[in-house]
Amino acid sequence: MGTSKYPTRLTNVLTTLPGALPARNVPVDANLTDIVTRFLQSFETLRSDDFCPDALWRDSFALSGTIRTFYSGPVIAAAWEHLAQHHSPCEPQLLKDSCAIAYAGTDSSWIDARFNFRTNGPLPAICSGFLSLAYEKDGSYKIWVLRTILERFIGYPSADTMAREKTLGLQQSTKTEYQCLVIGGGAAGLSTAGRLKALGVDYLILEKLAHVGDSWACRYNAARLHGTRHTAHLPFERTFDEEYSLYPSKDEVAKGYRVWAERYGINIWLSTVIKGGSWNAAKRQWTLNVVRNGHDISLTAKHIVMAVGGGGHIPYMPAFPGRESYKGDVLHSSAYKDGSPWKGKRGIVIGAANTGHDIAEDLYEHGLSVTMIQRGPTYMVPLDYLAPVMDAVYNADFDVELADRIHYSSPAAMTRERSNKLIHSLVRANAERFDALERQGFKLVRFGDFFHHQTERQGGHYVDIGTSAKIADGRIKVKSDAFIDAYTPEGLHFSDGTEIKAEVVVFATGFHGNMRQFVADLLGNDIASGIEDYWGLNAEGELEGAFKPTGHPGLWYMGGGCGHARYFSRFVALQILADVQGKPLKIYKDTPSPSINAASSPPPAPVQVAQNRSAPSSRVDDLVVTPNVLGLQHQEGITI
Structure with a gap:
């Protein structure tokens, strides 16, 4: 049933990644707010001795311009010093009531907290973060895990909010020039389009099927989500409310997508077949040749988002x-x-x-x-x-x-x-x-x-x-x-x-093949040979290709499960906005590769997060499991 030059990419990186839990417990009487505040006060100038030797920092576009995980205190400190010079992270705000002790069994715990901060790079931004602090043998505290996340660019709309249209219905614009063309109208394409619209980026979805939701409606009749409806929402709202089954059927998923697209006036061409495309390096512009309603049409855009499904496309x-x-x-x-x-x-x-x-x-x-x-x-x-x-x-x-x-x-x-x-x-x-x-x-x-x-x-x-x-x-x-x-x-x-x-x-x-094969079929092998594969993990444990620059200007991969589509679409849209504004995010690639030693990193246990030891829990083989209550709502910031 066809062959693929770019087969499905399988990796086995996870077992090599370090991630040891803190070796001792945080005292139950610790003043959590004071401890976290001390670190946030030195946030702009974090040094190696602020981190545990085996610390981790995962940045999602806040400072690195991409998604990266840095391993070990010295590596993190070196990367932080370099990036702080270019982005000036400042004004950290501890989120009220977000400090908590997280427990893993009876012999490991740490402090968790949430905060917001600003950066002052070419596009000043509001960012958020998670801070996890370990209690050391000498009675001090060190940063064990730091997470930083790009939220929005100052002076621009948010990718996370958009008002519903007063009149329900899909948009179907007739022009042929756009800032972004999104190929595929499933969860990934719809989510990306919604985020682009929220940011004011001019876009159009191209979908080969006849109706929004047909990517699910056309599946075998018994198909349904293998997760709850709560994991499957599209951006801006709870797409699947109590009207839907807890594990929605294929037709329920299709209905949810269709209702959402009409509610937010998504601009989409249905029953549109893409015949091929090309890149004009001088103009830095894509041309796609499509057939719609029997008519040949040429469309142009600075960006193309491939949202055609992450797995293979050729039946095996x-x-x-x-x-x-x-x-x-x-x-x-x-x-x-x-x-x-x-x-x-x-x-x-x-x-x-x-x-x-x-x-x-x-x-x-x-x-x-x-x-x-x-x-x-x-x-x-x-x-x-x-x-x-x-x-x-x-x-x-x-x-x-x-x-x-x-x-x-x-x-x-x-x-x-x-x-x-x-x-x-x-x-x-x-x-x-x-x-x-x-x-x-x-x-x-x-x-x-x-x-x-x-x-x-x-x-x-x-x-x-x-x-x-x-x-x-x-x-x-x-x-x-x-x-x-x-x-x-x-x-x-x-x-x-x-x-x-x-x-x-x-x-x-x-199926076999990956999204890179779809690029080759659509845009040619010259383009496909110069970009990353899609999915699988790199040495840092980050997904290859997905949600970040692929290796060719203006070409993006977007896919994964419902949650991936919902969450990471915001970052694809923000990167496109930055480029449209003439200020593309600068990607930091220079940190040395992490030193990976799986033998020194025993597997972490599941996490119990609670304000105190008496939080409700259930036990399975002495394993404590409670909801992570770290910041149940968006809270007021406390300026440090």
């Missing part, structure tokens, strides 16, 4: 001998709608990740006898195990913008280890749930790495929303002890000599 469908002899139907999951054409018959699903499980369950619900072919062990994580990780901040009450800052500004290693510690503890406490699957022949990775699958593996796991129970009790059968070696007239033949008969074979085997 392994070939086996004897296909011409098989009398049944064979299709890839991309062509599957539901099991009604084969009601009461037999079905085989090849693949055991999210899509494979969804289709197997749908075939079963349509009365088929279903066998899932598992090609290797699958990391399965029950949805209810993810709830404690996400629900603390993504719920009906917590501010979504703040939740995103808490969740997405954390260094990668910290996010990974906290979630793994919690999930693995729940797995150990509920072994029978996994034993039952293995008794049916389902091969498991019990203690997998959910964050790795999201950021590096790009799938290959199953978030259990119910299908595992049908496998555990035998309603859906599993074949995992042999390889497919050929079709037969009535089914598939395996390397152990067995045959499984079926009237339909569905390949839930994923």
Whole structure:
């Protein structure tokens, strides 16, 4: 089904990143505000001895002009000194009531606080930050983790707020020159367009499908979010209120997108096919040639945002001998709608990740006898195990913008280890749930790495929303002890000599290629060869390519899950605004590479954040889990 010059990029960086927790507890009677204030008073001139030796600083466009994680006190201090000379960070304001002690088990805790500050670079800005302080052996406090985030440019609108249009409906402008063209009208494209509109940047979305939301509406009928509606909102509002299911179906997601786009008057051309494009270096301008309503049109813009989905775009469908002899139907999951054409018959699903499980369950619900072919062990994580990780901040009450800052500004290693510690503890406490699957022949990775699958593996796991129970009790059968070696007239033949008969074979085997391949197909190999790949992690634990300059002027990648689209779209839009204003963000690349020594960095435990030790909590294997109450609302600043 096609080939890709730029295959899906898989990395394995997370296990190499340092991230040791503080080794001792903060005294319960510590004056948190006074301690944090002392650090903020020297904020503009932070030195190496202000940081723990193994400190981390993650900057999201506030000073570095990009997303970077710096490791170790000396490296951080050197980077801070250089960037402070160019951006003059000043006027830190501690957010009222944001100081708290965070606990990880019984032998590690630290002080957390939130603050705002200003920078005075070419585009003066308001920024925010998180400060985490460790209690040292000598009784002093040091910065363990620093997070800094670009909020908005002073004198310009905010990317985070936009009034609803008085008259509902999509805009469909007729002009052909724009500051930015957004390719793709899914969550990433809509979020980016909304942010651009909020900032006053002239934009247009180009979407090949006929309706907003069709990127979901056209999926197989059983598709739904494998996360709650609280994680899936688009910018500016709670897109999915109580009217929607907690785990919205594909049609509910499509409706939410459509209503949001009409509510905010998003400018979009639907049923528009892009034939190709080119870059004019002299004018620093893109030209895209499109077909809309049967008419050829040329569009120009200084910027193009590729928002066409982060994974591969070419269906991967392994070939086996004897296909011409098989009398049944064979299709890839991309062509599957539901099991009604084969009601009461037999079905085989090849693949055991999210899509494979969804289709197997749908075939079963349509009365088929279903066998899932598992090609290797699958990391399965029950949805209810993810709830404690996400629900603390993504719920009906917590501010979504703040939740995103808490969740997405954390260094990668910290996010990974906290979630793994919690999930693995729940797995150990509920072994029978996994034993039952293995008794049916389902091969498991019990203690997998959910964050790795999201950021590096790009799938290959199953978030259990119910299908595992049908496998555990035998309603859906599993074949995992042999390889497919050929079709037969009535089914598939395996390397152990067995045959499984079926009237339909569905390949839930994923896709290959990445967004760089889409660039090559659209804009040519000369452009694609000079830009970064999309997704996977670099040596600092940051996503490659996504949300920052790709290596070619005016070309941006935008994608990921719903949360990535919502949060990181603000930074793509802010970077485009800066360039449009003639003051592009200067990217800092000169800090030495971090010294990585995984052996010296034991995994952090999940975090309990509370104003005192008596905060409500639940315990699993002595693991304390409470919501991070660090700044539940946007609070008044206290000028330091």
